[in-house]
Amino acid sequence: MRKRTRDIQKALSESGYRITQSRLAVIEVIMRARHSLSPEEILARARKIEPSVGLATVYRTLDVLHAEGYLERVRIGNKGYTLACEEKSLHFHLICERCRTVIELQSNHSSDALLAQLRAAGFKSRKNAVEIVGLCAKCQSPE
Amino acid sequence: MRKRTRDIQKALSESGYRITQSRLAVIEVIMRARHSLSPEEILARARKIEPSVGLATVYRTLDVLHAEGYLERVRIGNKGYTLACEEKSLHFHLICERCRTVIELQSNHSSDALLAQLRAAGFKSRKNAVEIVGLCAKCQSPE
DNA sequence: CTTCTTATTGAGAATGATTCTCATTAAGCG
DNA sequence: CGCTTAATGAGAATCATTCTCAATAAGAAG
Ligand SMILES: [Mn+2]
Ligand SMILES: [Mn+2]
Ligand SMILES: [Zn+2]
Ligand SMILES: [Zn+2]
Numbered sequence: 001m002r003k004r005t006r007d008i009q010k011a012l013s014e015s016g017y018r019i020t021q022s023r024l025a026v027i028e029v030i031m032r033a034r035h036s037l038s039p040e041e042i043l044a045r046a047r048k049i050e051p052s053v054g055l056a057t058v059y060r061t062l063d064v065l066h067a068e069g070y071l072e073r074v075r076i077g078n079k080g081y082t083l084a085c086e087e088k089s090l091h092f093h094l095i096c097e098r099c100r101t102v103i104e105l106q107s108n109h110s111s112d113a114l115l116a117q118l119r120a121a122g123f124k125s126r127k128n129a130v131e132i133v134g135l136c137a138k139c140q141s142p143e
Numbered sequence: 144m145r146k147r148t149r150d151i152q153k154a155l156s157e158s159g160y161r162i163t164q165s166r167l168a169v170i171e172v173i174m175r176a177r178h179s180l181s182p183e184e185i186l187a188r189a190r191k192i193e194p195s196v197g198l199a200t201v202y203r204t205l206d207v208l209h210a211e212g213y214l215e216r217v218r219i220g221n222k223g224y225t226l227a228c229e230e231k232s233l234h235f236h237l238i239c240e241r242c243r244t245v246i247e248l249q250s251n252h253s254s255d256a257l258l259a260q261l262r263a264a265g266f267k268s269r270k271n272a273v274e275i276v277g278l279c280a281k282c283q284s285p286e
Numbered sequence: 287c288t289t290c291t292t293a294t295t296g297a298g299a300a301t302g303a304t305t306c307t308c309a310t311t312a313a314g315c316g
Numbered sequence: 317c318g319c320t321t322a323a324t325g326a327g328a329a330t331c332a333t334t335c336t337c338a339a340t341a342a343g344a345a346g
Contacts, residue, residue: 018343040332056334
């Protein structure tokens with residue numbers, strides 16, 4: 001079990017959640033993942049750690065992790081999840097629909113024309129990460 | 144039937160599509176709509192014009208209109224559709240999840256920091272409209 | 287360690303949106 | 317008016333997600 005898994009385990013525990021083997025398996029899988037995974041993919045991997053895990057528990061654990069701020073939902077066709085980032089102000093995720101890499105854009109530019117327009121319109125974004133789906137540089141060239 | 148409906152009818156016809164009463168009803172409904180509609184909403188309204196319309200045809204017509212560039216998909220929970228805009232380069236849609244208004248952001252700023260970062264990353268967006276979902280100024284205040 | 291409470295679980299049913307199937311209909315063209 | 321076949325409507329099928337519920341096990345208390 002990785003360090004990050006332990007941290008989350010501790011935090012969940014302190015928030016009153018019970019630390020079950022199924023939850024631990026799901027969390028561990030997500031921590032190990034190199035890119036966002038679908039619930040089915042998470043299930044398959046989690047069962048290698050804890051064979052009895054059910055799909056419903058994967059969904060439920062994802063909900064818990066999302067509610068506690070450890071996950072961000074990502075939509076590439078189907079729902080996917082990636083680790084949440086630290087940035088709390090509005091910023092952008094470039095999501096490659098081929099390799100599912102998530103590129104974080106640094107948008108600290110408070111002078112950014114886009115953010116200025118958002119402010120001017122008085123619009124309040126529900127999420128702090130805006131998803132721009134497409135192909136990363138690597139995935140554009142090779143067929 | 145509105146002028147825009149006639150234009151689309153003409154264009155679809157010239158592209159080889161048959162102009163059926165069902166399609167006309169769906170198109171007319173979309174043209175009249177003040178905000179994006181779900182397929183079920185479109186069905187209900189279309190049946191007031193052509194009672195025999197089926198839900199499958201609503202979906203099929205939406206696909207046709209989208210493929211021909213007349214509609215943009217919008218996701219507010221469920222799928223929705225709005226009229227496509229003229230802008231072909233990457234720009235932003237502020238979508239209010241309460242009133243479903245779609246605010247077009249003018250992002251002609253070729254110097255825009257965000258677009259510059261996209262270019263620098265070599266990332267190619269699949270859509271030309273990026274959706275920022277939240278609440279418009281009007282919908283934030285009244286309960 | 288054992289007991290107790292109840293949050294959590296797994297399996298499968300249920301749901302909801304979208305797509306598919308297929309026999310029937312009607313656009314569009316002579 | 318016929319012909320050809322794209323398009324249709326109804327309902328089945330699919331797929332992801334949520335729900336139900338009896339069984340289980342985490343964690344607190346003793
Ligand atoms: Mn982020
Ligand atoms: Mn637009
Ligand atoms: Zn990629
Ligand atoms: Zn609004």
